[in-house]
Amino acid sequence: MAGIEVTALHKRYPDGTVAVEHVDLSIGDGELFVMLGPSGCGKTTTLRAIAGLERQTTGDIRIGDTLVNDLPPAERDIAMVFQFYALYPHLRTRDNLAFPLRAEGLPKAEVRERVDEAARLMRLGPLLDRRPHRLSGGEQQRVALARALVRRPRAFLMDEPLTNLDAELRADMRTEIKHLQGELGTTMVYVTHDQVEAMSLGHRIAILNKGRVEQIGTPLEVYDRPASLFCAAFIGSPPMNLIEVEIADGKLRSKGGLVLTPPPGLPRDRRLVAGVRPEALEVTEPGAEGSAPARVISAEWLGDEIIYVVDHGGEHEVRVRMPPTVRFAADAPVGLRHTGGPPPVYDVSTEELVA
Amino acid sequence: MGTVAAHGLRKSFGKVQALDGVTLDVPDGSFFVVLGPSGAGKTTTLRAIAGLEKLDAGSVHLDGRDATGDAPADRDLAMVFQSYALYPKLTAYENIASPLRARRCSSSEIAAAVERMSSLLHIERLLQRRPAQMSGGEMQRVALARALVRSPRAFLMDEPLTNLDLKLRVEMRTELTRIHRSLGATFIYVTNDQVEALSMADQVAVLKEGKVQQVGTPAEVYERPANQWVAGFVGSPHISLLACRAEGDRLVGESWTLPRPRWAMAEDGRPLLLGLRAENVSIEQRGDASLPGELYGLEPLGDRTVVDVRVGTEILKVKARPTVTGVPGERLQVTVDLDRAHLFDADTGLSLSDAGR
Numbered sequence: 139m140a141g142i143e144v145t146a147l148h149k150r151y152p153d154g155t156v157a158v159e160h161v162d163l164s165i166g167d168g169e170l171f172v173m174l175g176p177s178g179c180g181k182t183t184t185l186r187a188i189a190g191l192e193r194q195t196t197g198d199i200r201i202g203d204t205l206v207n208d209l210p211p212a213e214r215d216i217a218m219v220f221q222f223y224a225l226y227p228h229l230r231t232r233d234n235l236a237f238p239l240r241a242e243g244l245p246k247a248e249v250r251e252r253v254d255e256a257a258r259l260m261r262l263g264p265l266l267d268r269r270p271h272r273l274s275g276g277e278q279q280r281v282a283l284a285r286a287l288v289r290r291p292r293a294f295l296m297d298e299p300l301t302n303l304d305a306e307l308r309a310d311m312r313t314e315i316k317h318l319q320g321e322l323g324t325t326m327v328y329v330t331h332d333q334v335e336a337m338s339l340g341h342r343i344a345i346l347n348k349g350r351v352e353q354i355g356t357p358l359e360v361y362d363r364p365a366s367l368f369c370a371a372f373i374g375s376p377p378m379n380l381i382e383v384e385i386a387d388g389k390l391r392s393k394g395g396l397v398l399t400p401p402p403g404l405p406r407d408r409r410l411v412a413g414v415r416p417e418a419l420e421v422t423e424p425g426a427e428g429s430a431p432a433r434v435i436s437a438e439w440l441g442d443e444i445i446y447v448v449d450h451g452g453e454h455e456v457r458v459r460m461p462p463t464v465r466f467a468a469d470a471p472v473g474l475r476h477t478g479g480p481p482p483v484y485d486v487s488t489e490e491l492v493a
Numbered sequence: 494m495g496t497v498a499a500h501g502l503r504k505s506f507g508k509v510q511a512l513d514g515v516t517l518d519v520p521d522g523s524f525f526v527v528l529g530p531s532g533a534g535k536t537t538t539l540r541a542i543a544g545l546e547k548l549d550a551g552s553v554h555l556d557g558r559d560a561t562g563d564a565p566a567d568r569d570l571a572m573v574f575q576s577y578a579l580y581p582k583l584t585a586y587e588n589i590a591s592p593l594r595a596r597r598c599s600s601s602e603i604a605a606a607v608e609r610m611s612s613l614l615h616i617e618r619l620l621q622r623r624p625a626q627m628s629g630g631e632m633q634r635v636a637l638a639r640a641l642v643r644s645p646r647a648f649l650m651d652e653p654l655t656n657l658d659l660k661l662r663v664e665m666r667t668e669l670t671r672i673h674r675s676l677g678a679t680f681i682y683v684t685n686d687q688v689e690a691l692s693m694a695d696q697v698a699v700l701k702e703g704k705v706q707q708v709g710t711p712a713e714v715y716e717r718p719a720n721q722w723v724a725g726f727v728g729s730p731h732i733s734l735l736a737c738r739a740e741g742d743r744l745v746g747e748s749w750t751l752p753r754p755r756w757a758m759a760e761d762g763r764p765l766l767l768g769l770r771a772e773n774v775s776i777e778q779r780g781d782a783s784l785p786g787e788l789y790g791l792e793p794l795g796d797r798t799v800v801d802v803r804v805g806t807e808i809l810k811v812k813a814r815p816t817v818t819g820v821p822g823e824r825l826q827v828t829v830d831l832d833r834a835h836l837f838d839a840d841t842g843l844s845l846s847d848a849g850r
Contacts, residue, residue, distance in 0.1 A: 176658065304530055305687075306731045313801050313808060317790045320821055333659065338792030338799070358815060361795035374795050376663045417796045436670045438692035441715040441728050442772040442812070445692070447667045455667065459796060468674065 140202030140292040140325060141167040142188060147197035149183050157183040158194070159349030168323045170316065172340035174330055174372070180349040181329045182297055188327060189218050189295050201292060217291040221301040223282035225270045231257075231281050232266045235288050242289075256284040259318055276307040283315070293325040300335065312338055333373050337361065345369050361415075363482045367489040370413045370482075376445055376457040378413045383483070385410075390483070394451020394474075395430035401480035401493040409486035416459035418478025421446045421466055429473025432456070434466050450474050494556045495647040495679030496521045502541050502551035504534075511537045513703035515551070519647070519696075524673045524680045528690040529700035530726070535683040538700070539649050542681065544568050555646060571645040573653050577636035579624045585611075585635045586620040589642050596643075610638040613675055614668070630661055634668070641672065647679035654689065666692055687727045691715060699723050716833075721842040724768050724835055730792075730799050733774075733809045734766040736839065747805035749784035754831045759838070759845050768835030771812040776800055780828035788823040802827055 144163040150156045158180040165171045173181040186192035188199055190211035199206050206214050225234050235256055239249045257263055260280045270278055279299060286294055296315075300308045316339050319326050330336055336343045337357045344354045345368075353365035364370035370378045383390040383398065390398040390412055398412055422429045432448040435455060439462065446458040446466065456474065466472050483493045497519040504512040512534045519525045527535045540546040542553055544565035552561045560568055579588045586607055593603045611617045614634045624632055641648065653669075654662045670693050673680050684690060690697045691711040699706045699714060707719040718724035724732045737746040739759045744751045744767060751767075759765055786802040786809060793815060800811040802825055811827060819825075836845045 305729070306725055309730055310808075312792070313790055316792070317801075317821065320790070334794065337794050357793040357795070361793075361815075371660050375659055377660050415796065436667050436674075438666065438670070439711055440688060440691050441711075442770065455664070457663075 141165055141169070142171075142293060142325060142327065143198070143200040144184065144188065145198040145200075147184060147187060147199070148195050149180075149187065149192065150195045156349055158187070161197075161346070161349070161351055163344060163351070163354075165325060165327060168325055170319045170326045170328065170339060170341045172328045172330060172336045172343045173346055174333060174336040174343050175346035176331055176372075178348075179346040181331075181346050184346075185295050185297055185327060185329045189216060190214050191218075215292045216295055217286035217289050217293075218295045218297065219282055219286050219299045221298045223278045225278055225281055225285075227270050230267050230269055231262060231273070234270070234281055235262075235285050238285060238289055252288045252290070256287040259287060259321070260284040260314070276303055276311065279303060279311065280314075283318075287318075287322075291324070293327065294319075296326065296328040298330055299328075300330075301332075308335075315339065333375070337373070345372060363491065364413060365491050367411070367413075367484055370484070374415065376416055376459075378415055379419070379456045380411045380484070381414055381450075381456065382486070383410050383412045390481075392430070392451065394432070396450060396474055396476060397428065397430070398476050399480045401483060404483060404493045405485070408492070410492070411484045411486055412481045413484060414456075414476065414481050415478065416445060416457045418476060418481065419456065419458040420475050420477050421448060421458050421460060421464070422473035422475050424471045424473050426473040426475065429475040432472050432474040434468050434470045434472055436468055437466065446472075448472065448474055494521050495645075496554075496556050497525075497542060497647055497679060497681065498552075498554040498557075499538065499542055500552050500554070502538060502553075503549045504537055504541065504546060505549060510703050512541065512548075512551075515700070515703065515705055517698055517705070517708070519679060519681055522677050522679055523695040524670070524682065524693055526690040526694035526697045527681065527683045527700060528685070528687060528697050528726075530685055532702070533685075533700040534703040535685075535700055536651055537703075539572075539651055539681065539683050543570055543572055543649055545572075569646040571640070571643055571648050573640040573648055573650040577633060577656075579632055579636055579639070581624050584621050584623055585616065585627070585638075588624075588635055589620075589639045592639060592643055606642050607638075610642050613672060614638045630664070633657070633661060633665065637665075637668070637672075641676070644678070647681060650680060650682045652684055653682075654684075654686075669693060687729065691727070699726065701726075717844070717846070718768075718835065719844055721766055721768070721837040721844075724837070724844075728770060730771050730810045730812075732768045732770050732835070733807070734768050734837070735804060735807050735809065737765050737767050738762055739765065746784070747807070749804060751782050751784060751829060751831065754834065754836075756846060757836050759836065764839035765845070766837040766839050768837060769809060769829060770833070771799060771810045773830040773833040774809065774811045775828045775830075776802070776811050776813060776825050777817075778828050780830075782829045782831050783826050784829065786825050786827055788819045788821055788825055790821060791817065791819060800825075 142165040147158050147161040149158040161184050175181045187194045235253045236249050300311050343360050345352045347368050353369045381392045383392050390400045432450040435447040435449050438445040444460045444462050447455050450456045485492045499517045502512045502515040529535050589607045590603045616634050654665050697714050698708045706723050714727050735746050737744045739761050742753050744753050786804040789801040789803040792799040798813050798815050798817045800813050802809045
């Protein structure tokens with residue numbers, strides 16, 4: 139097992155396209171590390187460079203203590219899982235799993251032992267004698283994961299392995315992958331564009347944008363204090379409300395009269411935006427203490443919660459997460475109140491977190 | 494008026510039975526969502542209503558009149574697709590006006606309609622701009638205005654938000670709800686996203702393999718799912734299903750027992766599934782009805798953390814505070830709100846909860 143160090147990675151293609159501008163990552167031994175970002179942000183290129191499937195233009199990659207820049211993929215001792223489960227169609231599950239081990243020339247007894255262990259971990263017992271065409275999409279993906287497991291690599295690299303599965307299966311597989319990674323303790327680098335997947339899986343998340351790292355942190359760190367407006371928009375559903383505020387009488391005030399507790403160290407003379415999560419607000423009866431006047435635009439019932447969309451001072455829509463038992467009608471005049479602690483505050487011009 | 498009634502729709506493609514007797518009654522002015530996974534027959538249903546698909550059997554009535562044999566153009570329905578391509582050389586105004594020009598409406602009619610749509614979508618200030626001068630979200634609004642500028646009997650929408658990023662999708666959900674309320678028109682909206690269905694619909698029809706599983710309000714579908722499959726498809730995280738049997742006044746599972754709720758109408762010994770939604774179980778409260786498990790994993794989502802608890806060999810998802818902590822293997826006691834639990838027949842999948850409640 140091993141940590142992974144990516145230093146000043148830069149990748150430019152011959153046609154001049156820059157896929158990775160500058161990426162530094164320090165991934166701990168045994169960590170489940172997620173790279174999150176929209177398509178084109180450089181996350182897959184970075185992963186492929188770690189795997190050795192893509193040669194970086196400049197920068198270094200270390201796996202454990204080994205500088206692997208010049209090593210071919212096969213000598214990096216990593217296993218990669220893609221979103222397309224490339225199983226051998228004519229082989230039974232058992233033989234699909236054994237294939238990479240036989241190719242390495244391992245003795246029969248060891249091949250059997252490793253296949254049995256991977257089958258137990260991925261609960262493939264009943265599927266061992268089936269061929270891929272008799273497996274569902276989810277089962278095929280479990281076999282593909284198991285085939286990465288049997289090699290007992292120093293690190294797993296996962297490129298959106300769950301993208302093609304339906305929602306329920308994706309959620310189940312997430313749980314399994316996280317549990318399995320914890321049990322094996324093997325370093326895993328996991329690429330996704332799905333923020334729910336990133337949050338629920340990662341020990342830490344790197345958010346990438348335009349070939350650069352915008353933020354690295356634990357799920358709760360990136361959720362509670364996004365480092366930039368880009369990160370704020372990318373994490374959480376519905377996303378963070380971005381409310382323009384001014385400093386007055388030691389408080390933050392929006393144009394519509396919403397009052398927020400300011401974080402310490404706010405800069406003066408800048409246009410500021412407060413990032414307020416939907417659950418840090420509440421909809422109240424109109425005129426309730428500490429509330430600003432607002433009007434309900436719509437109420438989106440989601441089963442275990444209601445998202446109220448309210449118009450607050452005509453400026454823009456604010457989303458508020460409430461328990462499903464609280465009911466206000468559309469168009470009703472209401473109050474809007476902040477219930478959380480000091481929100482993160484951003485500079486409008488630089489789009490960066492300032493306090 | 495915009496009443497749409499599709500009765501007994503059947504359609505096969507080769508060996509695949511795409512529609513296997515689909516019946517939908519869409520009231521005038523409702524936001525009617527057809528929800529299901531890919532391959533359920535949602536798009537085929539929509540195309541059949543539009544007249545784009547020849548049916549093997551069944552009928553389509555529009556405002557009470559049999560329109561089964563009518564050509565698409567004679568049905569006075571508007572299809573809204575996923576694609577949002579605007580004419581790049583035309584201004585927003587001309588883009589929105591284009592469907593009306595194609596229908597040879599008068600300029601004063603066109604001006605009135607464009608004005609009405611642009612004020613509804615808050616895009617008045619964009620009207621003289623070309624697509625290159627607009628942001629993605631602005632183009633989206635202009636495209637929506639163009640799609641909605643006509644006043645047909647009903648709008649048919651096929652996953653119109655699928656290709657948008659998360660933030661825009663959340664905003665457009667609100668927008669569509671608001672527009673629907675202002676126009677008062679009939680919307681028939683196809684999606685595989687249960688969040689869209691719950692948040693926007695007046696009525697939801699849940700489809701699977703060409704059959705309607707349940708029709709109801711979002712609350713009915715979520716709180717009283719007709720069968721195990723609907724219960725699993727609607728709601729996130731998905732409902733946990735634990736195998737059990739009724740034995741006297743107890744429900745007995747693999748590694749647990751719970752008091753049998755009075756509404757649980759099932760004969761003793763019959764294989765059942767206890768359905769528990771994550772918000773109706775807790776590891777933080779104490780209560781009479783509880784079952785033992787061990788921590789399997791934590792899924793922080795920011796506003797909450799979903800705790801995966803292993804109960805015997807099954808996984809139970811439990812909603813908890815965002816800051817909850819724990820290590821895999823830790824023993825836990827899970828409190829169950831039995832009044833909000835569901836019970837399904839394990840063989841038929843049908844709900845057994847409703848009769849007694």
